Amino acid sequence: MVDKTVPAGKEKWDIHIVASRRNLELNVGEIWRYRDLLMLFVKKDIITVYKQTILGPLWFVLQPIFSTLVFSVIFGQLAGFSSNGVPPYAFYLISVTMWSYFSDTLNITSKTFTDNSSIFGKVYFPRLIMPLSKIFSGLAKFFIQFCLFLVFWAYYVFIKHSITPNVYILFTPIILLVIITMALAFGVLITSMTTKYRDLTFLVAFGLQLMMYATPVAYSISDTKVAKWKHLLWYNPLTSLFEGFKYGFFGKGEFNVPWMLYSTGFTIIMLMIGVYTFNKVEKRFIDTV
Amino acid sequence: MSREVAIRVENLSKLYRLGQITTGTLTHDFKRWAAKIQGKEDPFMKVGEENDRTKKGGSDYTWVLKDINFEINKGDTLGIIGKNGAGKSTLLKILSRVTAPTKGEIKIKGRIASLLEVGTGFHPDLSGRENIYMNGAILGMTRHEITRKFDEIVDFAGIEKYVSTPVKRYSSGMYVRLAFAVAAFLEPEILIVDEVLAVGDAEFQRKCMGRLKDVSVNDGRTVIFVSHNMTAMQSLCNSTIMLERGQIKMTGDTNTVINHYLNTYVSTTSTKVWDEHESSGNDYARLRSVKVLDNDGVAILNSFIEEGVNVETTYECLEEGTKLYVTLVVKNQKDDHIFTTSSIAEEEWSMNPHPVGRYKTICKVPGNLLNDITYKITVFLVRNSSDIVYTAEDIIIIEKTDPGNNRRGLYGKWGGLVRPILDWRTIKLDN
DSSP, X not given: OOOOOOOTTOOOOSEEEESOOOSSOOOHHHHHHTHHHHHHHXXXXXXXXXXXXXXXXXXXXXXHHHHHHHHIIIIIIISOOOOTXXXXXXXXXXXXXXXXXXXXXXXHHTTHHHHTHHHHTTOOSOTTHHHHHHHHHHHHHHHHHHHHHHHXXXXXIXXXXXXXXXXXXXXXXXXXXXXXXXXXXXHHHHHHHHTTOTHHHHHHHHHHHHHHHTTTTSSOTTOGGGGGGHHHHTTSHHHHHHHHHHHHHHSOSOOOHHHHHHHHHHHHHHHHHHHHHHHHHHTTHHHHO | OOOOEEEEEEEEEEEEEOSOXXXXXXXXXXXXXXXXXXXXXXXXXXXXXXXXXTSOOSSSEEXXXXXXXXXXXXXXXXXXXOOTTSSHHHHHHHHTTSSOOSEEEEEEOSOEEEOOOTTTTOOTTSBHHHHHHHHHHHTTOOHHHHHHHHHHHHHHHTXXXXXXXXXXXXXXXXXXXXXXXHXXXXXXXXXXXXXXXXXXXXXHHHHHHHHHHHHHHTSOOEXXXXXXXXXXXXXXXXXXXXXXXXXXXXXXXXXXXXXXXHHHHOOOBOEEEOOTTSOOBOSSXXXXXXXXXXXXXXXXXXXXXXXXXXXXXXXXXXXXXXXXXXXXXXXXXXXXXXXXXXXXGOOSSTTSEEOSEEEEEEEEEOSSSBOSSEEEEEXXXXXXXXXXXXXXXXXXXXXXXXXXXXXXXOOSOOOSSBOOOOOXXXXXXXX
């Protein structure tokens, strides 16, 4: 509420607009005040994405199933990667689900400024609300797909007994959080950089594709075919996360704590750089976009 | 007792880079950065000059706003006027935090919301209800506040029957009403209104004006109003700021400022001729000239109210068989639309296929129709009954004066936008 009383000599102002502000502060209080808007954006994304389609939300489920089929043919049959003793459908399904969440989130958040320039140009709200809402609406899709995976997984665990999960499964939420944060960090950094120099936009789609091959999505890092590259692959901050995630569910693969700490540290630093640039750009981007 | 200040603007300046932002941006960024680490002033900030669009500046940078200072008290309505490019929109953008100033600061008490341009933040697939919540939230309101005002919003917009219908099925009028209602009924302490009244029908505009007055007088909220419509400005604002090239030229009582503005900017022109190189049309046709002539064919700026004038438009048909006609829109200086007249009243050529060539059409405006004020005329060249080939906005400005012949000794201001002499007959009833 607005303070109606004015103390003598010292006035209280609610909004103070100045030329420059500190860039590293993340105004959590303000984002919290706009939480209703965040929720409405998420709701809008979910409602409108499959408007005027026949299959509607069924697409959430069909996408990973088709990708899994294609992956198991191309990588499993043609390229001959082993799924490390895990039933291939379960293996590829979780990989595809995780990867598509990561790449979709990065892709869409990296267009925050360009996609929303018309609304950003007319009204103020904390700009970070936009990428955050994309994370949450993406998460809704992710959970539906993840449930699909859980069905497959439960079938292999309890009926076929061909998978033995282990206690590392409890790390799943943390690993997921790191992956989400990394997508956000890259996304906001890229979108901030593309307001002035558009070149990066071309790189994103292309880069993401290359990145997928450098991440254990279609293969496992313990596969003998990639042994030669293994020490290099760990430097990809996504590697330890994707491996660790699968290790918890399948009991196969590697849960590499030092590399996971590396990934987490990397993500935190990227997030700081991302938020710094985002804050710096959001104040004036409308002049250059 | 001094009243509480709602907004205080101090030394506000904004620098813009002109032209394309691609080549040289990197080198400029680098120079700027180099100056910064050496502790010097930004090398590009010094060069900015006053914003004059007509002259080509020596620098790529220009001050669109320079040293703006003003205060608004709580509950006041402030008007901002200025020509296009005077810095009005930039000032509003900084106030609504869409962009940041280059120098100076603004202090604001309470929340600030701007009446959004129609459709901003509306999602066509969402229903009226969902869009009200969405728009309210974008303007910084909480779900609870919106729920409290929901019925009033729906009622004002007159969309009770359609709250659950996706807004893409709304008529454009419903759309506008809804957009206005959301902003006007929510409760930001400060409301920014930018030229929105240009849309909607007359009745809705009256309703909006009423609501805006209500907002400031009864609810005690602060309103900042930008418009080219001087009549609306006069009825709404207690004080007005006139901007010119990014600086405050005058500030004070609304009537005084508006009169100064009109005297500064409005000059009369009775002739406009486009030469071959100027764009005044498209591949089908182009305007060649517009002239206001007296009965002897002499161009005139000023004439007596009882004298008729002829508006002569020449145009050229460039494509065989194009159907063309001309429309004139007559306004006063305050942008009130007085009347529209069109050559569709003419039967030989208007709306009929024109062979390639030049044409002249004359509109005779009779005497004893216009009042002793200044009129602006906008000329449209139209093809196929609805495609506008070219719009020459406010191209002609003429003045009428009253020599006092038909007053029979009556003095004083004879009000009105037109002053026709009508057929009066008086008879004595009792014998």
